[in-house]
Amino acid sequence: MRILFPASEVVPFSKTGGLADVSGALPIVLAERGHEVRVVTPLYRTVSREQLRETGRTFTLQFPFGDVVVRTWEASLHERATVVFLDVPQLFDREQLYGDARGDYSDNARRFAVLSMAALTDAQAVGFEPDILHCHDWQTGLAPMALRRGYAGAFPKTKSVLTVHNLAYQGGFQKSELPQLGIPWSDFSPGGVEFWDHLSMLKTGIVFADAVTTVSPTYAKEISSPQDGMGLDGVLRAKPGGVIGIVNGIDENEWSPATDVYLPARFSDADLAGRAVCRSTLLETMRLQPPADGMPLFGVIGRMVEQKGADLLHAALPVFLEHGAAVVVLGSGAAKLEQGWKTLAARYPLRVGVKLGYDTGLAHLIEAGSDFFLMPSRFEPCGLNQMYSQRYGCVPIVHAVGGLVDTVQDVRRGEGTGISFRGATVEAVQGALQRAMELYQSKQTFLEVQRRGMRTDFSWDASAARYEAVYAELAERG
Numbered sequence: 243m244r245i246l247f248p249a250s251e252v253v254p255f256s257k258t259g260g261l262a263d264v265s266g267a268l269p270i271v272l273a274e275r276g277h278e279v280r281v282v283t284p285l286y287r288t289v290s291r292e293q294l295r296e297t298g299r300t301f302t303l304q305f306p307f308g309d310v311v312v313r314t315w316e317a318s319l320h321e322r323a324t325v326v327f328l329d330v331p332q333l334f335d336r337e338q339l340y341g342d343a344r345g346d347y348s349d350n351a352r353r354f355a356v357l358s359m360a361a362l363t364d365a366q367a368v369g370f371e372p373d374i375l376h377c378h379d380w381q382t383g384l385a386p387m388a389l390r391r392g393y394a395g396a397f398p399k400t401k402s403v404l405t406v407h408n409l410a411y412q413g414g415f416q417k418s419e420l421p422q423l424g425i426p427w428s429d430f431s432p433g434g435v436e437f438w439d440h441l442s443m444l445k446t447g448i449v450f451a452d453a454v455t456t457v458s459p460t461y462a463k464e465i466s467s468p469q470d471g472m473g474l475d476g477v478l479r480a481k482p483g484g485v486i487g488i489v490n491g492i493d494e495n496e497w498s499p500a501t502d503v504y505l506p507a508r509f510s511d512a513d514l515a516g517r518a519v520c521r522s523t524l525l526e527t528m529r530l531q532p533p534a535d536g537m538p539l540f541g542v543i544g545r546m547v548e549q550k551g552a553d554l555l556h557a558a559l560p561v562f563l564e565h566g567a568a569v570v571v572l573g574s575g576a577a578k579l580e581q582g583w584k585t586l587a588a589r590y591p592l593r594v595g596v597k598l599g600y601d602t603g604l605a606h607l608i609e610a611g612s613d614f615f616l617m618p619s620r621f622e623p624c625g626l627n628q629m630y631s632q633r634y635g636c637v638p639i640v641h642a643v644g645g646l647v648d649t650v651q652d653v654r655r656g657e658g659t660g661i662s663f664r665g666a667t668v669e670a671v672q673g674a675l676q677r678a679m680e681l682y683q684s685k686q687t688f689l690e691v692q693r694r695g696m697r698t699d700f701s702w703d704a705s706a707a708r709y710e711a712v713y714a715e716l717a718e719r720g
Protein backbone atom coordinates (compact mmCIF):
# COMPACT_ATOMS: atom_id res chain seq x y z
CA MET A 243 0.00 0.00 0.00
CA ARG A 244 0.92 3.64 -0.35
CA ILE A 245 0.60 5.59 2.86
CA LEU A 246 0.78 9.36 3.17
CA PHE A 247 1.76 10.21 6.73
CA PRO A 248 1.66 13.89 7.76
CA ALA A 249 3.05 14.38 11.28
CA SER A 250 4.13 17.46 13.21
CA GLU A 251 7.17 15.77 14.75
CA VAL A 252 9.36 12.90 13.62
CA VAL A 253 12.33 11.24 15.32
CA PRO A 254 15.27 11.78 14.68
CA PHE A 255 14.48 15.23 13.28
CA SER A 256 12.14 16.80 15.82
CA LYS A 257 10.51 15.73 19.04
CA THR A 258 8.52 16.94 22.00
CA GLY A 259 6.83 13.64 22.93
CA GLY A 260 5.73 10.16 22.03
CA LEU A 261 4.14 11.20 18.73
CA ALA A 262 7.63 11.82 17.36
CA ASP A 263 8.76 8.33 18.35
CA VAL A 264 5.76 6.81 16.60
CA SER A 265 6.18 8.77 13.39
CA GLY A 266 9.87 7.96 13.29
CA ALA A 267 9.40 4.22 13.89
CA LEU A 268 6.08 3.08 12.40
CA PRO A 269 6.89 4.19 8.82
CA ILE A 270 10.09 2.14 8.91
CA VAL A 271 8.29 -0.99 10.05
CA LEU A 272 5.57 -0.46 7.46
CA ALA A 273 8.25 -0.04 4.80
CA GLU A 274 9.94 -3.23 5.98
CA ARG A 275 6.61 -4.95 5.52
CA GLY A 276 6.56 -3.85 1.88
CA HIS A 277 4.53 -0.64 2.01
CA GLU A 278 5.58 2.70 0.61
CA VAL A 279 5.36 5.56 3.11
CA ARG A 280 5.68 9.32 2.66
CA VAL A 281 5.99 11.21 5.92
CA VAL A 282 5.44 14.96 5.62
CA THR A 283 6.62 17.31 8.37
CA PRO A 284 7.72 20.93 8.92
CA LEU A 285 11.33 21.97 8.54
CA TYR A 286 11.82 23.39 12.02
CA ARG A 287 14.94 25.32 12.99
CA THR A 288 16.12 22.35 15.03
CA VAL A 289 16.34 20.08 11.97
CA SER A 290 19.87 19.97 10.71
CA ARG A 291 19.89 20.45 6.95
CA GLU A 292 23.04 18.44 6.56
CA GLN A 293 20.91 15.32 6.91
CA LEU A 294 18.61 16.43 4.06
CA ARG A 295 18.66 16.78 0.31
CA GLU A 296 16.93 19.62 -1.48
CA THR A 297 14.38 18.35 -3.99
CA GLY A 298 14.08 21.45 -6.16
CA ARG A 299 10.32 21.03 -5.81
CA THR A 300 8.49 24.18 -4.77
CA PHE A 301 4.77 24.87 -4.71
CA THR A 302 2.44 27.60 -3.56
CA LEU A 303 -0.57 27.03 -1.32
CA GLN A 304 -3.30 29.60 -1.69
CA PHE A 305 -5.04 30.43 1.55
CA PRO A 306 -7.34 33.40 2.14
CA PHE A 307 -4.78 34.65 4.70
CA GLY A 308 -2.17 34.73 1.95
CA ASP A 309 -0.11 32.63 -0.42
CA VAL A 310 2.40 30.28 1.17
CA VAL A 311 5.43 29.26 -0.85
CA VAL A 312 6.74 25.85 0.19
CA ARG A 313 10.21 24.57 -0.70
CA THR A 314 10.74 20.90 -0.05
CA TRP A 315 13.62 18.82 1.24
CA GLU A 316 13.80 15.09 1.75
CA ALA A 317 15.47 12.43 3.85
CA SER A 318 15.10 8.67 3.86
CA LEU A 319 14.16 6.52 6.82
CA HIS A 320 14.18 3.42 4.61
CA GLU A 321 14.29 2.87 0.86
CA ARG A 322 10.48 2.86 0.89
CA ALA A 323 9.98 5.48 3.62
CA THR A 324 10.73 9.08 2.70
CA VAL A 325 10.37 12.13 4.92
CA VAL A 326 9.41 15.34 3.11
CA PHE A 327 10.25 18.58 4.93
CA LEU A 328 8.25 21.74 4.36
CA ASP A 329 10.53 24.73 4.23
CA VAL A 330 8.47 27.81 5.08
CA PRO A 331 10.76 29.99 7.21
CA GLN A 332 8.13 32.50 8.30
CA LEU A 333 6.08 29.66 9.82
CA PHE A 334 8.53 27.04 10.99
CA ASP A 335 11.95 28.62 11.51
CA ARG A 336 11.38 29.27 15.22
CA GLU A 337 12.89 28.46 18.58
CA GLN A 338 10.35 25.73 19.40
CA LEU A 339 7.80 23.53 17.67
CA TYR A 340 4.52 24.83 19.06
CA GLY A 341 5.16 27.80 21.32
CA ASP A 342 7.51 29.54 23.71
CA ALA A 343 7.47 30.78 27.30
CA ARG A 344 4.63 33.17 26.41
CA GLY A 345 2.42 30.31 25.28
CA ASP A 346 1.41 28.70 22.01
CA TYR A 347 2.38 30.54 18.83
CA SER A 348 -0.60 32.70 17.85
CA ASP A 349 -0.55 31.51 14.24
CA ASN A 350 -0.62 27.77 14.99
CA ALA A 351 -3.92 27.30 13.13
CA ARG A 352 -2.25 28.57 9.95
CA ARG A 353 1.05 26.81 10.52
CA PHE A 354 -0.60 23.42 10.78
CA ALA A 355 -3.24 24.07 8.14
CA VAL A 356 -0.19 24.46 5.91
CA LEU A 357 1.14 21.08 7.06
CA SER A 358 -2.19 19.38 6.28
CA MET A 359 -2.67 20.94 2.86
CA ALA A 360 0.96 20.69 1.84
CA ALA A 361 0.99 16.94 2.51
CA LEU A 362 -1.74 16.45 -0.10
CA THR A 363 -0.31 18.99 -2.53
CA ASP A 364 3.18 17.51 -2.37
CA ALA A 365 1.91 13.96 -2.87
CA GLN A 366 0.01 15.15 -5.91
CA ALA A 367 3.08 16.96 -7.24
CA VAL A 368 5.12 13.76 -7.22
CA GLY A 369 2.30 11.49 -8.39
CA PHE A 370 2.12 9.60 -5.09
CA GLU A 371 -1.50 8.50 -4.95
CA PRO A 372 -2.01 7.13 -1.43
CA ASP A 373 -4.32 4.30 -0.50
CA ILE A 374 -4.28 5.68 3.03
CA LEU A 375 -3.82 9.15 4.48
CA HIS A 376 -2.67 8.50 8.06
CA CYS A 377 -2.93 11.66 10.18
CA HIS A 378 -1.80 12.33 13.74
CA ASP A 379 -3.33 14.61 16.36
CA TRP A 380 -4.86 18.04 15.87
CA GLN A 381 -1.92 19.33 13.85
CA THR A 382 -3.06 17.28 10.86
CA GLY A 383 -6.78 17.32 11.64
CA LEU A 384 -7.68 19.43 8.61
CA ALA A 385 -6.23 16.90 6.16
CA PRO A 386 -9.07 14.33 6.35
CA MET A 387 -11.55 17.15 5.68
CA ALA A 388 -9.51 18.45 2.75
CA LEU A 389 -9.33 14.92 1.36
CA ARG A 390 -13.06 14.38 1.72
CA ARG A 391 -13.73 17.72 0.03
CA GLY A 392 -11.50 16.82 -2.90
CA TYR A 393 -8.93 19.50 -2.08
CA ALA A 394 -6.97 20.31 -5.21
CA GLY A 395 -8.98 17.57 -6.91
CA ALA A 396 -6.78 14.99 -5.29
CA PHE A 397 -7.25 11.33 -4.56
CA PRO A 398 -10.93 10.29 -4.68
CA LYS A 399 -10.06 6.72 -3.67
CA THR A 400 -7.82 7.49 -0.70
CA LYS A 401 -9.13 6.59 2.77
CA SER A 402 -8.11 8.46 5.90
CA VAL A 403 -7.12 7.42 9.41
CA LEU A 404 -6.61 9.78 12.32
CA THR A 405 -4.59 8.61 15.31
CA VAL A 406 -5.24 10.44 18.56
CA HIS A 407 -2.01 10.46 20.55
CA ASN A 408 -3.43 12.64 23.31
CA LEU A 409 -7.02 13.86 23.49
CA ALA A 410 -6.03 16.67 25.83
CA TYR A 411 -4.46 18.65 22.98
CA GLN A 412 -7.36 19.62 20.75
CA GLY A 413 -6.11 22.44 18.57
CA GLY A 414 -8.84 24.90 19.53
CA PHE A 415 -8.86 28.27 17.71
CA GLN A 416 -11.04 31.36 17.41
CA LYS A 417 -13.80 30.87 14.88
CA SER A 418 -12.54 34.01 13.10
CA GLU A 419 -9.80 31.73 11.70
CA LEU A 420 -12.33 29.84 9.60
CA PRO A 421 -12.54 32.25 6.67
CA GLN A 422 -8.77 32.76 6.84
CA LEU A 423 -8.23 29.05 6.35
CA GLY A 424 -10.87 28.78 3.67
CA ILE A 425 -13.27 26.64 5.72
CA PRO A 426 -16.89 27.47 4.81
CA TRP A 427 -19.21 28.60 7.61
CA SER A 428 -21.54 25.77 6.66
CA ASP A 429 -19.03 23.43 8.32
CA PHE A 430 -19.17 25.40 11.57
CA SER A 431 -21.70 23.11 13.21
CA PRO A 432 -21.68 20.50 15.99
CA GLY A 433 -21.51 17.78 13.34
CA GLY A 434 -18.55 19.55 11.72
CA VAL A 435 -15.58 21.58 12.90
CA GLU A 436 -17.29 23.49 15.71
CA PHE A 437 -16.57 22.76 19.36
CA TRP A 438 -17.84 25.13 22.04
CA ASP A 439 -18.07 27.96 19.54
CA HIS A 440 -14.45 27.48 18.46
CA LEU A 441 -12.73 25.70 15.60
CA SER A 442 -11.35 22.38 16.88
CA MET A 443 -8.81 20.84 14.55
CA LEU A 444 -8.80 17.57 16.47
CA LYS A 445 -12.56 17.28 16.24
CA THR A 446 -12.35 18.10 12.54
CA GLY A 447 -10.01 15.19 12.05
CA ILE A 448 -12.20 12.86 14.08
CA VAL A 449 -15.36 13.84 12.20
CA PHE A 450 -13.90 13.57 8.71
CA ALA A 451 -11.53 10.60 9.04
CA ASP A 452 -12.75 7.24 7.81
CA ALA A 453 -11.33 5.58 10.92
CA VAL A 454 -10.05 6.84 14.25
CA THR A 455 -7.42 5.03 16.26
CA THR A 456 -5.66 5.80 19.50
CA VAL A 457 -2.54 4.49 21.12
CA SER A 458 -3.86 1.83 23.50
CA PRO A 459 -7.03 -0.23 23.95
CA THR A 460 -7.66 1.06 27.49
CA TYR A 461 -7.27 4.70 26.43
CA ALA A 462 -9.68 3.99 23.55
CA LYS A 463 -12.27 2.88 26.11
CA GLU A 464 -11.54 5.79 28.42
CA ILE A 465 -11.91 8.51 25.79
CA SER A 466 -15.13 6.96 24.53
CA SER A 467 -16.69 7.55 27.94
CA PRO A 468 -18.25 10.82 29.15
CA GLN A 469 -15.93 10.81 32.16
CA ASP A 470 -12.67 10.95 30.19
CA GLY A 471 -13.88 11.94 26.73
CA MET A 472 -13.18 15.66 27.25
CA GLY A 473 -16.40 16.51 25.46
CA LEU A 474 -15.46 14.52 22.37
CA ASP A 475 -16.68 11.10 23.52
CA GLY A 476 -19.96 11.44 21.64
CA VAL A 477 -18.16 12.14 18.35
CA LEU A 478 -15.78 9.27 19.02
CA ARG A 479 -18.56 6.81 19.82
CA ALA A 480 -20.33 7.86 16.62
CA LYS A 481 -17.48 6.60 14.42
CA PRO A 482 -18.39 3.33 12.73
CA GLY A 483 -16.42 0.70 14.63
CA GLY A 484 -15.67 3.19 17.43
CA VAL A 485 -12.12 4.14 18.35
CA ILE A 486 -9.56 1.43 17.69
CA GLY A 487 -6.82 1.09 20.32
CA ILE A 488 -3.37 0.02 19.07
CA VAL A 489 -0.54 0.14 21.55
CA ASN A 490 2.70 1.77 20.38
CA GLY A 491 5.81 -0.29 19.96
CA ILE A 492 9.27 0.92 20.87
CA ASP A 493 12.24 1.46 18.62
CA GLU A 494 14.47 -1.44 19.55
CA ASN A 495 17.38 -0.05 17.57
CA GLU A 496 17.50 2.84 19.96
CA TRP A 497 16.25 1.16 23.12
CA SER A 498 18.20 -2.06 23.69
CA PRO A 499 20.44 -2.36 26.74
CA ALA A 500 22.70 -4.86 24.97
CA THR A 501 23.69 -2.40 22.24
CA ASP A 502 22.90 1.03 23.73
CA VAL A 503 25.61 3.49 22.72
CA TYR A 504 24.74 5.93 25.51
CA LEU A 505 25.64 3.53 28.32
CA PRO A 506 28.98 3.09 30.12
CA ALA A 507 28.29 -0.69 30.25
CA ARG A 508 25.84 -2.88 28.39
CA PHE A 509 23.73 -5.71 29.77
CA SER A 510 20.98 -8.17 28.95
CA ASP A 511 18.42 -10.33 30.71
CA ALA A 512 21.02 -13.13 30.79
CA ASP A 513 23.66 -10.97 32.44
CA LEU A 514 22.67 -7.88 34.37
CA ALA A 515 26.15 -7.04 35.69
CA GLY A 516 26.48 -3.94 33.49
CA ARG A 517 23.43 -2.50 35.21
CA ALA A 518 25.36 -1.90 38.43
CA VAL A 519 27.95 0.10 36.45
CA CYS A 520 25.17 2.19 34.91
CA ARG A 521 23.67 2.78 38.36
CA SER A 522 27.00 4.03 39.76
CA THR A 523 27.59 6.25 36.75
CA LEU A 524 24.09 7.67 37.08
CA LEU A 525 24.61 8.45 40.77
CA GLU A 526 27.95 10.11 39.99
CA THR A 527 26.53 12.08 37.07
CA MET A 528 23.75 13.43 39.27
CA ARG A 529 26.17 13.94 42.22
CA LEU A 530 24.16 11.73 44.55
CA GLN A 531 25.16 9.49 47.42
CA PRO A 532 24.36 5.82 46.86
CA PRO A 533 20.98 5.02 48.48
CA ALA A 534 21.12 3.48 51.94
CA ASP A 535 21.54 -0.29 52.08
CA GLY A 536 18.57 -2.08 50.60
CA MET A 537 16.97 1.19 49.45
CA PRO A 538 16.22 1.80 45.78
CA LEU A 539 17.02 4.51 43.29
CA PHE A 540 13.92 5.85 41.53
CA GLY A 541 13.93 7.43 38.07
CA VAL A 542 11.57 9.96 36.49
CA ILE A 543 11.66 11.24 32.91
CA GLY A 544 9.08 13.27 31.09
CA ARG A 545 7.35 16.48 30.30
CA MET A 546 6.53 18.32 33.51
CA VAL A 547 2.85 18.81 33.05
CA GLU A 548 -0.04 18.18 35.38
CA GLN A 549 -0.88 14.99 33.41
CA LYS A 550 2.28 13.25 34.56
CA GLY A 551 1.54 13.59 38.29
CA ALA A 552 4.87 15.08 39.47
CA ASP A 553 3.01 16.95 42.20
CA LEU A 554 1.97 13.58 43.67
CA LEU A 555 5.61 12.52 43.77
CA HIS A 556 6.68 15.77 45.49
CA ALA A 557 4.29 14.97 48.32
CA ALA A 558 4.80 11.19 48.40
CA LEU A 559 8.60 10.90 48.21
CA PRO A 560 10.01 12.69 51.30
CA VAL A 561 9.25 9.90 53.77
CA PHE A 562 11.10 7.43 51.54
CA LEU A 563 14.01 9.83 51.02
CA GLU A 564 14.26 10.16 54.80
CA HIS A 565 14.82 6.40 54.89
CA GLY A 566 17.65 6.62 52.38
CA ALA A 567 15.99 6.08 49.00
CA ALA A 568 17.09 8.35 46.14
CA VAL A 569 15.53 9.78 42.99
CA VAL A 570 16.82 11.16 39.70
CA VAL A 571 14.62 13.38 37.58
CA LEU A 572 14.88 14.57 33.99
CA GLY A 573 12.38 16.82 32.29
CA SER A 574 11.08 20.30 31.83
CA GLY A 575 7.78 22.06 31.63
CA ALA A 576 5.51 23.96 33.99
CA ALA A 577 7.44 26.34 36.26
CA LYS A 578 5.49 25.21 39.33
CA LEU A 579 6.39 21.55 38.83
CA GLU A 580 10.02 22.34 38.04
CA GLN A 581 10.10 24.37 41.25
CA GLY A 582 8.64 21.43 43.19
CA TRP A 583 11.58 19.27 42.14
CA LYS A 584 14.11 22.03 42.86
CA THR A 585 12.70 22.43 46.34
CA LEU A 586 12.97 18.70 46.97
CA ALA A 587 16.56 18.69 45.67
CA ALA A 588 17.47 21.61 47.93
CA ARG A 589 16.05 19.73 50.90
CA TYR A 590 17.75 16.41 50.06
CA PRO A 591 20.81 17.40 48.00
CA LEU A 592 22.43 13.96 48.19
CA ARG A 593 19.24 12.03 47.55
CA VAL A 594 17.48 13.99 44.82
CA GLY A 595 19.16 14.79 41.50
CA VAL A 596 17.26 16.96 39.06
CA LYS A 597 18.16 17.92 35.52
CA LEU A 598 15.78 20.38 33.93
CA GLY A 599 15.98 20.10 30.16
CA TYR A 600 16.02 17.57 27.38
CA ASP A 601 18.81 15.01 27.32
CA THR A 602 18.56 11.79 25.34
CA GLY A 603 21.76 10.27 26.75
CA LEU A 604 20.71 10.89 30.33
CA ALA A 605 17.25 9.44 29.58
CA HIS A 606 18.95 6.21 28.52
CA LEU A 607 21.20 6.20 31.58
CA ILE A 608 18.23 6.73 33.91
CA GLU A 609 16.45 3.70 32.43
CA ALA A 610 19.62 1.64 32.70
CA GLY A 611 20.66 2.75 36.18
CA SER A 612 17.50 3.30 38.24
CA ASP A 613 15.84 0.44 40.08
CA PHE A 614 12.30 1.68 39.56
CA PHE A 615 10.68 4.10 37.13
CA LEU A 616 7.94 6.38 38.47
CA MET A 617 4.98 7.15 36.23
CA PRO A 618 1.96 8.21 38.28
CA SER A 619 0.24 9.83 35.26
CA ARG A 620 -3.31 11.04 35.85
CA PHE A 621 -4.03 9.80 32.35
CA GLU A 622 -1.68 8.23 29.81
CA PRO A 623 -2.70 7.51 26.22
CA CYS A 624 0.10 4.96 25.77
CA GLY A 625 3.32 6.07 27.40
CA LEU A 626 6.72 4.91 26.20
CA ASN A 627 8.96 5.21 29.20
CA GLN A 628 7.29 2.37 31.08
CA MET A 629 8.11 0.12 28.11
CA TYR A 630 11.72 1.34 27.85
CA SER A 631 11.97 0.74 31.60
CA GLN A 632 10.89 -2.87 31.38
CA ARG A 633 13.36 -3.48 28.60
CA TYR A 634 16.12 -2.04 30.75
CA GLY A 635 15.28 -3.93 33.94
CA CYS A 636 13.99 -0.76 35.59
CA VAL A 637 10.74 -1.83 37.22
CA PRO A 638 7.90 0.61 36.44
CA ILE A 639 5.52 1.93 39.10
CA VAL A 640 2.44 3.18 37.27
CA HIS A 641 -1.04 4.55 37.84
CA ALA A 642 -3.45 2.03 36.32
CA VAL A 643 -4.78 4.14 33.45
CA GLY A 644 -4.65 4.07 29.65
CA GLY A 645 -1.67 2.46 28.03
CA LEU A 646 -0.07 1.83 31.42
CA VAL A 647 -2.77 -0.80 32.07
CA ASP A 648 -2.09 -2.42 28.71
CA THR A 649 1.69 -2.58 29.05
CA VAL A 650 2.43 -3.17 32.75
CA GLN A 651 1.21 -6.24 34.65
CA ASP A 652 1.20 -5.91 38.40
CA VAL A 653 3.55 -8.28 40.22
CA ARG A 654 0.69 -9.38 42.46
CA ARG A 655 -0.50 -11.48 39.56
CA GLY A 656 2.60 -13.63 39.83
CA GLU A 657 3.74 -13.07 36.28
CA GLY A 658 3.91 -9.30 36.67
CA THR A 659 6.57 -6.88 35.47
CA GLY A 660 5.77 -3.80 37.55
CA ILE A 661 3.72 -2.15 40.26
CA SER A 662 0.40 -0.73 39.26
CA PHE A 663 -1.83 1.27 41.60
CA ARG A 664 -5.31 2.75 41.47
CA GLY A 665 -6.25 6.31 42.31
CA ALA A 666 -4.16 9.41 41.61
CA THR A 667 -3.64 10.31 45.26
CA VAL A 668 -0.58 10.80 47.43
CA GLU A 669 -1.67 7.88 49.64
CA ALA A 670 -1.99 5.55 46.65
CA VAL A 671 1.47 6.57 45.40
CA GLN A 672 2.92 5.99 48.85
CA GLY A 673 1.28 2.57 49.00
CA ALA A 674 2.91 1.71 45.68
CA LEU A 675 6.31 3.00 46.85
CA GLN A 676 6.00 0.89 49.98
CA ARG A 677 5.32 -2.19 47.86
CA ALA A 678 8.34 -1.26 45.73
CA MET A 679 10.57 -1.20 48.82
CA GLU A 680 9.39 -4.63 49.83
CA LEU A 681 9.90 -6.01 46.35
CA TYR A 682 13.38 -4.47 46.18
CA GLN A 683 14.39 -6.03 49.46
CA SER A 684 13.39 -9.47 48.25
CA LYS A 685 16.36 -9.63 45.89
CA GLN A 686 15.54 -12.85 44.05
CA THR A 687 11.93 -11.87 43.35
CA PHE A 688 13.06 -8.43 42.21
CA LEU A 689 15.51 -10.00 39.77
CA GLU A 690 12.78 -12.24 38.37
CA VAL A 691 10.51 -9.23 37.86
CA GLN A 692 13.32 -7.39 36.10
CA ARG A 693 14.01 -10.36 33.84
CA ARG A 694 10.35 -10.84 32.92
CA GLY A 695 10.14 -7.17 31.92
CA MET A 696 13.33 -7.44 29.86
CA ARG A 697 11.94 -10.43 27.97
CA THR A 698 8.58 -8.84 27.14
CA ASP A 699 8.10 -8.13 23.46
CA PHE A 700 7.42 -4.43 22.87
CA SER A 701 8.51 -4.41 19.25
CA TRP A 702 6.59 -2.52 16.58
CA ASP A 703 5.78 -5.62 14.52
CA ALA A 704 2.55 -6.58 16.25
CA SER A 705 1.34 -2.95 16.27
CA ALA A 706 2.26 -2.40 12.63
CA ALA A 707 0.27 -5.51 11.71
CA ARG A 708 -2.76 -4.03 13.46
CA TYR A 709 -2.43 -0.73 11.58
CA GLU A 710 -2.12 -2.74 8.40
CA ALA A 711 -5.39 -4.50 9.22
CA VAL A 712 -7.12 -1.13 9.73
CA TYR A 713 -5.76 0.14 6.39
CA ALA A 714 -6.81 -3.07 4.61
CA GLU A 715 -10.31 -2.94 6.02
CA LEU A 716 -10.73 0.66 4.83
CA ALA A 717 -9.33 -0.08 1.40
CA GLU A 718 -11.77 -2.97 1.03
CA ARG A 719 -14.69 -0.71 1.95
CA GLY A 720 -14.02 0.95 -1.41
Ligand code: ADP
Nearest residue numbers: 259260544545572573599600601605625626627
Ligand atom coordinates in the same frame (compact mmCIF):
# COMPACT_ATOMS: atom_id res chain seq x y z
P1 ADP B 1 4.43 12.03 26.10
O1 ADP B 1 4.23 11.71 24.66
O2 ADP B 1 3.15 12.29 26.85
O3 ADP B 1 5.44 13.10 26.33
P2 ADP B 1 5.62 9.36 26.29
O4 ADP B 1 6.07 8.56 27.47
O5 ADP B 1 4.67 8.70 25.35
O6 ADP B 1 5.03 10.72 26.85
O7 ADP B 1 6.87 9.78 25.43
C1 ADP B 1 7.82 10.66 25.92
C2 ADP B 1 9.08 10.49 25.13
O8 ADP B 1 9.90 11.64 25.29
C3 ADP B 1 9.92 9.33 25.59
O9 ADP B 1 10.68 8.87 24.50
C4 ADP B 1 10.83 10.01 26.65
O10 ADP B 1 11.99 9.29 26.89
C5 ADP B 1 11.10 11.31 26.00
N1 ADP B 1 11.40 12.42 26.89
C6 ADP B 1 10.51 13.20 27.54
N2 ADP B 1 11.15 14.17 28.23
C7 ADP B 1 12.46 13.99 28.02
C8 ADP B 1 13.65 14.69 28.46
N3 ADP B 1 13.58 15.74 29.26
N4 ADP B 1 14.83 14.25 28.00
C9 ADP B 1 14.90 13.18 27.17
N5 ADP B 1 13.83 12.48 26.73
C10 ADP B 1 12.63 12.88 27.15
